[in-house]
Amino acid sequence: MKILVSDPLSEEGIEKLKESFEVDIATGLSEDELAQKIGDYSALVIRSGTNVTKKIIDSADNLKIIGRAGVGVDNINVDAATEKGIIVVNAPEGNMISAAEHTIAMIMSLSRNIPQANMSLKSKKWERKKFMGVEVNGKILGVIGLGRIGTEVAIRAQGLEMRVVAYDPYISEERANELGVELSSVHEIMKKADFITVHTPLTKETRNIIDYEEFGLMKNGVRVINCARGGIINEAALIDSLKSGKVAGAALDVFVNEPPFDNPLLEFENVIVTPHLGASTEEAQINVAISIAEEVISVLKGGFAKNTINIPAIKPEMMSVLQPYIDLGETMGSVLGQLVGGKHRKVEVAYNGEISEKDIRPVTTAALKGLLETVLGSGINYVNAHKVAKARKIEVIESKSDKSEEYSSTITIRMVKDGETRSITGAVVGNEAKIVNIDNYRVDIVPRGYMIVSNHINRPNVIGPCCLVLGRNNINISGMQVGRVGIGEVTIMALNVDSEVPEPILDEIRSIEGIIDANLIKL
Ligand SMILES: NC(=O)C1=CN([C@@H]2O[C@H](COP(=O)(O)OP(=O)(O)OC[C@H]3O[C@@H](n4cnc5c(N)ncnc54)[C@H](O)[C@@H]3O)[C@@H](O)[C@H]2O)C=CC1
Numbered sequence: 001m002k003i004l005v006s007d008p009l010s011e012e013g014i015e016k017l018k019e020s021f022e023v024d025i026a027t028g029l030s031e032d033e034l035a036q037k038i039g040d041y042s043a044l045v046i047r048s049g050t051n052v053t054k055k056i057i058d059s060a061d062n063l064k065i066i067g068r069a070g071v072g073v074d075n076i077n078v079d080a081a082t083e084k085g086i087i088v089v090n091a092p093e094g095n096m097i098s099a100a101e102h103t104i105a106m107i108m109s110l111s112r113n114i115p116q117a118n119m120s121l122k123s124k125k126w127e128r129k130k131f132m133g134v135e136v137n138g139k140i141l142g143v144i145g146l147g148r149i150g151t152e153v154a155i156r157a158q159g160l161e162m163r164v165v166a167y168d169p170y171i172s173e174e175r176a177n178e179l180g181v182e183l184s185s186v187h188e189i190m191k192k193a194d195f196i197t198v199h200t201p202l203t204k205e206t207r208n209i210i211d212y213e214e215f216g217l218m219k220n221g222v223r224v225i226n227c228a229r230g231g232i233i234n235e236a237a238l239i240d241s242l243k244s245g246k247v248a249g250a251a252l253d254v255f256v257n258e259p260p261f262d263n264p265l266l267e268f269e270n271v272i273v274t275p276h277l278g279a280s281t282e283e284a285q286i287n288v289a290i291s292i293a294e295e296v297i298s299v300l301k302g303g304f305a306k307n308t309i310n311i312p313a314i315k316p317e318m319m320s321v322l323q324p325y326i327d328l329g330e331t332m333g334s335v336l337g338q339l340v341g342g343k344h345r346k347v348e349v350a351y352n353g354e355i356s357e358k359d360i361r362p363v364t365t366a367a368l369k370g371l372l373e374t375v376l377g378s379g380i381n382y383v384n385a386h387k388v389a390k391a392r393k394i395e396v397i398e399s400k401s402d403k404s405e406e407y408s409s410t411i412t413i414r415m416v417k418d419g420e421t422r423s424i425t426g427a428v429v430g431n432e433a434k435i436v437n438i439d440n441y442r443v444d445i446v447p448r449g450y451m452i453v454s455n456h457i458n459r460p461n462v463i464g465p466c467c468l469v470l471g472r473n474n475i476n477i478s479g480m481q482v483g484r485v486g487i488g489e490v491t492i493m494a495l496n497v498d499s500e501v502p503e504p505i506l507d508e509i510r511s512i513e514g515i516i517d518a519n520l521i522k523l
C-alpha cells in the first residue's frame with residue numbers, strides 16, 4: 001500500500017508514515033495530474049493546498065483514507081468520498097493554539113497598525129501621527145464560533161482585559177459561563193462589538209454569516225478579523241464597509257480564492273493580510289503531521305481512526321468495549337442478510353441491557369454493513385453503509401432498552417421483507433460472539449465459517465437424513481443446534497459445517513420430507 005502526500009507536511013509526520021508504508025511526495029499538482037496519479041494510492045495526505053474534488057475521488061479506486069493535516073475539510077468533497085467508502089480524517093487539535101495566537105496577533109496588529117508602521121519606517125518615513133492606534137483593554141470582542149479556536153481566542157482576549165461576547169448555537173450557556181463569555185445573537189454582537197472575529201467552519205449556514213446587513217449593524221470604527229475561512233465574511237460587503245469608512249480595519253488570513261492575488265481587499269491600506277498562516281508554526285505542523293500519520297497508519301492496518309469526519313468517531317477507551325459488539329453486529333447482519341436476501345425496506349437494530357448505555361452507532365453501522373454486503377458485495381464499508389441504505393430507501397432504526405433477560409447485553413436485528421418480520425439476536429459471552437435467537441427460535445450458535453440454517457417440521461426422520469446427506473458427501477458437521485418447539489411444529493436447525501456445501505447438496509437436503517428450506521451461510 002502506498003501513501004501520497006500532496007501538500008507540505010512536517011518531516012516528523014513523513015518519517016512516521018515511512019516506518020510503515022511507501023510514501024510519495026508530490027506537491028502543487030493540478031486536478032488532472034492528481035486524478036491521474038491517485039489510482040495507485042491507498043491514502044492521500046493533504047493540507048489546505050489540495051482540493052480533493054469529485055473528479056479526483058472518482059479516479060481514486062484504491063483510496064481508503066484522506067488525511068487532512070489540520071482542521072478544515074472544506075477543500076475535500078466529503079460526500080463523494082463517503083459515497084465511495086473513503087474515510088476522511090482531520091487533525092483538529094494540533095493547530096488550535098497556533099491559530100488562536102495568530103488571531104490575537106492580528107487583533108494587536110490591527111489595533112496598533114504594526115504592519116503598516118513597519119512598512120512606513122522601512123521606506124524611511126517617521127509617521128507617528130498617522131499610526132495612532134487604539135487600546136484593546138476594555139473593548140468588546142465578538143466571537144462567532146466558540147469551538148476549539150474561538151475558545152482559545154476568548155481566553156487570550158480576556159487576558160488582554162477584553163470583554164468577550166460570542167455566538168455559537170451549539171454551545172451551552174453553562175460552557176459559556178465557565179469561560180466567562182456572554183452568549184448573544186449575531187445581530188446583537190454586530191451592534192456591540194469593537195472587534196469581531198470568526199471561528200466557524202465554512203458551511204451552508206456560515207457562508208456570508210457576516211453580510212451587508214450585518215455590516216450595516218456594526219459600530220463605526222469596528223475592526224474585523226478572519227482567521228477561519230474565506231467566505232464566512234462576505235468579501236464584497238467588507239469592501240463596501242471599508243470604502244464607507246464604517247470598518248476601521250480588517251485582518252485576513254484566509255480568502256474565498258487562495259492565493260488572492262486579484263482580490264481588491266489587498267489594495268486597502270487598513271487591511272492586514274497574511275497568506276493562510278494560522279497553522280504555520282513549527283509546533284502546530286509537527287502536531288498535525290504526527291496525528292494524521294498515526295490515523296492513516298491505523299486505518300491502513302485495518303484499525304480505526306479517532307478523528308473521522310464521515311463516520312462517528314470512537315474514543316480509544318470505548319473502542320475496547322465496543323469492538324466485540326461491532327464484530328457481532330457485522331456477523332449478525334451478514335447472517336440475516338444471507339437468510340433473507342435483498343429488497344428489504346426497514347432494518348431495526350435493538351440494543352438491550354448494558355450495551356444500551358453506550359454510543360452504539362458504530363455497531364449499527366457494522367450491522368448495516370454486514371447486511372448490505374450480502375446483497376451489494378464488497379463495495380460497502382463502515383463509511384458508506386448508511387449512505388447506501390438511504391439511497392436505497394432502507395429505513396434504519398436504532399432502539400435501546402436497559403432490560404435484558406438472560407444476557408447482560410443483546411443485540412437484535414429485525415428486518416421487514418414482504419410484510420414479514422425476520423430477526424436475529426446475538427450476545428457476547430466471555431469474549432465469544434453467539435447467536436442466541438433466530439426468528440424467535442432460541443438457539444446457541446457460534447457464528448463462523450460455513451453454516452446451514454434450515455427450517456423443518458419437528459418430527460422423527462428429518463434431522464437424520466439431513467446429516468446422512470452431508471456425511472455421504474464427506475462434509476463434516478462440527479456443531480448442531482435445533483430450536484425447541486413441540487412435536488409437529490416448525491423449528492429451526494443450524495449446523496456448523498467444516499467446508500462449503502455446493503448447491504446440489506443443499507437441494508438434496510431441501511428435498512428431504514419435512515425440510516421447509518435450507519440456506520448456506522458463509523462468514
Ligand atoms: N487560518 C488557519 O490556518 C486555520 C484555520 N482554521 C479554521 O478555523 C475554524 C475553526 O476551527 P476550530 O475551532 O478548530 O473548529 P471547531 O469545530 O472546534 O469550532 C467551530 C465552532 O463553530 C461553531 N459553529 C458551527 N456552525 C455555526 C454557526 N452557524 N454559527 C456559529 N457557530 C457555528 C461550532 O459549534 C463550533 O463550536 C475552521 O474553519 C478551521 O478550518 C483552523 C486552523 C488553522
Ligand SMILES: O=C(O)C(=O)COP(=O)(O)O
Pocket residue numbers: 047048049069070071072073095276277278279280
Ligand atoms: O487547519 C486548518 O483548517 C487550516 O486552515 C490550516 O491550513 P494549512 O494546513 O496550514 O494549509
